[in-house]
Every structure is written in structure tokens, then in C-alpha cells.
Amino acid sequence: MPVSHNTLNYFNNLFQPVRQSRPFRYLWLGQLFSVLGSSISMVILPMVVYALTGSKVVMGTVMAVYMLPYVLMLPVAGLMVDRMNRIGVMVAADAVRCVMMLGMMFLLLQDRMTLPLLYSFMAVYGFMEGLFQPAYSAMRARVFTPDIRNAANALTQVSHQGVRLLGPAIGGLLISYVSAGVGYGIDAITYLISLCCLWFIRDLGTKRLIKSKIGWKSDLATGFIILKGHPWLWITIAVFSVLNIFFSGIVLILVPWLFKIHHGFTPFLYGLGVTFAGVGGVIAALLFGSRTSWRKRGWLAYGGVIISGVALLFLPFVAWGPGLVALMAVEGFGMMLFGLVWETSLQELVPEEAFGRVASIDLLGSFALLPLGYLAVGGLADWIGGQATMVLLALGGLLIAACALWVPAIRNFD
Template identity: 55%
Template sequence: MQSEIQRERRPHYMKTFISPITQSRDFTFLWLGQLLSVFGSSVTLVILPIIVYSLTGSTVIMGTVMALYMLPNVLVLAFSGIIVDRLNRVKVMMFTDIVRFIIMIAAMVLILTGALTIQILFLFVAVYGLMDGVFQPAYSALRAKVFVPKIRNAANALTQISNQGARLIGPAVGGLIVSTASSGIGFGLDALTYLFSFGCLIFLRHITMNRPETSAAPFHLKKDFTEGISVLKKHPWLWITILAFSFINICYGGATAVLVPWLLNVHYQFKPSAYGLAMTFSGIGAMAAALIFGSKDRWHHRGMIAYSGVLLSGLMLFSMAFISWKPFLVFIMAVEGFGIMFFGLIWETSLQELVPEEAFGRVASLDFLGSFALMPVGYLVIGWSADWLGQISAMILLSVLIILTVIAVLTVPSIRRFD
């Protein structure tokens, strides 16, 4: 009888996992709107290179397109957090959704009429990147408000699982649209997802934010920016991790985006489907991590667990340079996705706990800035280094650098003891 009572009292994992949907109307609208947006963006991610190559056939132009997206995105991050903390975050998100909707509709019309030029596409991509740079801090700040402590772990986990699912399905849908219809239709589909997101945000207009004391004061860039930095300085877990990942992200991104495709497609000479399968299982591993993380309301020893996840991912990337058995390589990618996702979830929840609501936009901007500012240069350096050292040696070097950086960070007591 006692064991039956204990089983009844034991929390049901699935009930805990879906608790954000059952307990928070605000979460449901935010989750659904952004889930559709991620799906639409995943469709566009496949279609954009096809359009660029059909217009120019040039890898240089494709690189220019990506640079034109990243540059405004990174530059605006230095200011967007200040904007987000001074304005209504829901309205900021609604504005960026409408602008991106207009861009996608215009691109669809120009493609279907045969009037799209590479110069117009350059403009569209730059404005799109600018809007993403404003949207992301606003979305992060709104999540921190909506993901209240009672549902926080499950809300972050459910968001990540659904986003991973959308990123797995979106590319397949994008390829199908291009094959059976037109790339313009894919852009039109993406436009509709932004319109749907806008509609969901209408139901969140009632959400009010705590404002900093300086919000009514005249705009002062340096002061507002340094206030965001001062929040980070109060928490070694935050500023040390942001600094560490400004380097780890370069190594990790270079290994996964540049060298893993080369390893599977060129070095081991697998069919392209093998790379697709590996990336799919990386997503599945990430979804498994989110499911486990979201099944508990609270995790202890989070500093050790988070960086152990990064260490695990680094070890998996290191092993890929020495293993050529395809099934095991696919398994390795699943473990790699699991480890990095566990870190990401702990990082997101820690931001939501430690950062004051009135400064969240600025801190989120600094986080994104630290993560992405050096990425374009990093990709160029890694590509050059791989040609100079050899791709296998570069893969080993990058993974070892990830592992050594994690070990170095774990020597800091405040990181190890973060609970």
C-alpha cells in the first residue's frame, strides 16, 4: 500500500513536460507563433541557396549573401537590447514580424514574375538580418517573462523540442516545394508563418514589463550599454560563460558546419543521405536532451552538468576523426546533439533566473553578440586553416580546443558550484 501511495505522489514526467500548455495561455500563444516561424525559416534556409545559385551560380555571391545577413544582425545587437528594454517587447516583435512578412511577400511576387535580381535579394537579406537582430533579444526577454519558475524547465524544453522538430521537417518541405512548385511558393509559406506569429502576439499585448528607472530618461547609449554589462559582472556564471562561448562557438560551428560535411561527404565518401541522416540524429539527440531536462522542475549541480554536456559534444567531434563506420558516426552525432542541447537549456534557464526583467534585453543582446560577432571571421579562418593543416588535423584541433576550454572553465569554482 505504501509503495502504491508513493507511486501516486511521484510526479508524472509527461504531465510535467506539457504543464506549460495546460497552465499558461501566454506560453501557448508564444510557443505556437514562434514554432510556425521557425518552421518557415527552415523552409527558407533550403530555398535561399537554390535561388542564389539559379541567379548567379557563384559561391562567392552565396558567401556575400550570408555576410549581408550576418553583418546587420551583429551590428544591431549592440543597440537592440537597449531598444527592447525601453519599448514594449511584444510590439517590437510584432513590428519585426510585419517587416519580415512584407519582405517574404515581395520576394515571392518578384520570383513568380521573374523580376527578382541579386541586387534586390541583397537588400532583402540585409533588412531581414537587421530585423532578426532586433527580434531575438525581444523574444528572449518575453520568454523570461512568460516562462515563470513553475513551468520554466518544461517551457524551455518543450520550446526546444518543437523547434528541433520544425528544423527537421522544414528543409524536407522546402525541397519538396522547389521540386514540385516554385521557390516563390516557399517564400510565401514563410510569409504566412510570420503573419500567424503576428496574430499570436496580439493575444500577448496585455503583458507588461518592469521598466528600468532610466526608461523615462533621455536615451544615453553608453550608460544604458554599461548597465547591461554591470548585470553580467554580478554573476560570474554569466560573464565567464559568455566569454568562453565566444571562442567555443567558433570551434564548434567550424567543426559542425564546415568539417563534418567534408568528413562524411568527401573523406569517407558516403552518399549525401548519410550526412542528412547524421544531422537528423543530431536533432533527435537534442530532442531527447530536452525531453529529459523538461521532465524535472529543478536540476542541481547545473554548472557541472552544463559543461559536461559541452565536453561530451567535444569528445564526440574528436572521435569522428578516427571512426569510419557509418552507423557509429550517426550515433556519435546523436550524442553530440544531446550534449550541446543540455548545455543550451541550462544556460537559457539560468539567464531567466539571474537577469532582472528590466535589463534582460541588454543582457540577451550581449549574449547574442558574444556568440555570433566573431563567427563570420571564424568561418574564414577555419576554412583557411583546414586547407593549410589538413581537414582531419583541423577537426582534431578544433575538438581539442573545445575540450581544453571546458576544462579551463571548470577550474573556476563559481562555475563548478553553480547550482
């Protein structure tokens, strides 16, 4: 059956950034491999924790140990990436994470992994993530120029979600039939590939964006001033400071428990669930990328949040494996819709010279409460039960999203 002219035009537009921009090609390719490795290791992580302890509280503690250094690094990282070579910052973070994953591989293969060692590795990983993410966000804002912005964001998300279709399934197979350590070894290789890709565009990060000498405090205040001028940005950051606890607490702590402990499903089925969350994300990204512009983006973004929340609300009532996998796909679809609107709005509203600081404030606001939140989620689940906690958190998230839509700056964002 011949491919329609409209379909050819769609994919031609979607891949325009690859043909047109050399920096995009290397940035995109390096992060494609990095996301693949991370999607493998992050599926393996809860299986390792539950194999060591079987405790939801410990899983919450592990995530808190990861998030606390991540949050603490963000204010400093935002200033660093506006003052320093952003590519150099990313290369350094990738190098450390590569070495760390090799260490985890060795310990798991030798059956010498302990909970204190796992805490140590996750703390280092959190610091490096807090350093890397503001730099990567700032480089996207620079590389994703207005002429390719929508296509670049859509293609990045489609391809990232595409490798997430493979990563979780690979991670589930590895931990079921090979070894968790092999998965971390693969992750180390992907960080090395990312590092090499970044090296080819290292000159892109040499531009010094902060040239004044007014001091770090004043430079940081600039980020807050920019956010204050855009209610859509600062209100959404405030909303997600709580919403992230509710939704990510379900996805990262309670969904693995639901699959592995409560239902007794294999790690492969859990990996398949995470994979289909990626499928939902790919569908959302393809939908978003089908148009050069969208109207009523406030409704579109928070509508995605509500779709995700409804899927999470139904999860604890479903005991059928394929049904759980389908709900994970719906959850991924909703959150991807929000993420694409949010990413493009940041790139449109925030000037390049301050993007590192604004990105760090965005990440800080969204994730600052997560360390305590993860501990609270684990403790609440042990107190009232995992399923009841999932229902409570999903309802809370839906209520917050509905309240946000009552604010004119949110629902009228266009």
C-alpha cells in the same frame, strides 16, 4: 500496455504552462511555427549557395554577411526592448522577415537569384534577427514565471526540436524534388502565423521597464554591472565568443560541404542529419524536464559541450551516411543540455527590467566574432582542407570547454 502513473505525471507537468498561462500559449505557438519555417529555409540556404558557387569561402562569406548586421543591431536592440513595447518589436521584425522570404521565393522560382541579391537578403535577415532575439528572450523571462519556468523551458525546447525533426527533412525534399523557392514561401507563411499569435498578446509588451532618463549609455552599463556580479554568466559569455566560431563554423559551413560536396550525398540526407540533431535535442530536453531542479549545473552544461565537441571531432572520419546522422544526433543532444542550463540560469539571475540589455550583451558576446570567424573557417578549409579544419576546430572547442571547467565559478555553479 497501460501508461504508468509516473509517465502521466511527467507529461502533465511538462504541459502545465500550456494549461496555466495564456501568454505562454500564444508565444509558444507562434514561435513553434516560426522555428519550423526557419529550419526549412536554413537547410535550403547552403544548398542554394553551393549550387550557385560550390565554394566553402562563399558559404562562409554568406554567413558573415548575415552575422555582421545581427551583431551590430544587438546593443541598440537591447536598449530598445527595455524601453519599448517588446511585442511590437517582435511583430515588426516578423513582418519584415515575412516580406523578405516572399522576395526570395519569387527570385528562386523565377531562377533569378544571384549572389549579390542573396547577400542583400541575408544582411536584412541579420538585422531583423538582431532586433527580434533580445525581445524574444526578454518576453520568455517575463512569461516563464518561476512556477512554470522549468516546464516552460523544457516544453519550448522539446517542441522546437520536434518541429526541427520535420523542417530539415522537408527542406531536403523540397530542394531535391520541388524547388528551393517553395521552402522560402513556406517560411514566409510561418512568420505571418507568428505575427498573428503575437498580436493576441500585444498588451503584454506595453509595460515600460526603463523609467529613468539617465541616458542610453548608463542604461547599457547596467547590463554589464549585472553580468559582473555573476561570474558564471560573464565567463560563459566570454568562452562562447570563441567556442561558437569553432562549433558553429563546423555545423553551418563544413557539415553541408561534408555531405553535399565531399561525400556527394543528396540534400535529403543532409536534411536528415539536421533533423536528427533535433532528435538529440529533444532527448536532452525531455531528460532535463524530468526533474524540477538539477545539481552541479556547471558540470552538466559544459559536459554537454564536451559531448557535442566529441561528436564533431568524429564527423570527418565517418563516410557512412547513417553514422553521420547518428553523430549529428549526439551533437544536438550535447548542445541542448548546455542551452537549457544557460537559459534557466539567465532567467533566474537577471531581473526582468534589465533582461533585454543583458540578453543583447549575451548575444553580442557570443556572436560578435562570428562574421570574421566564418570568413576564417571558409578560408582555412580552402587552405588545409575541410576535414582537417573540422578536426582542428573540434579539438580547439574541446580544449576551451575543458579549460572553462578548471574555473571554480564554472564547475561549482549549482
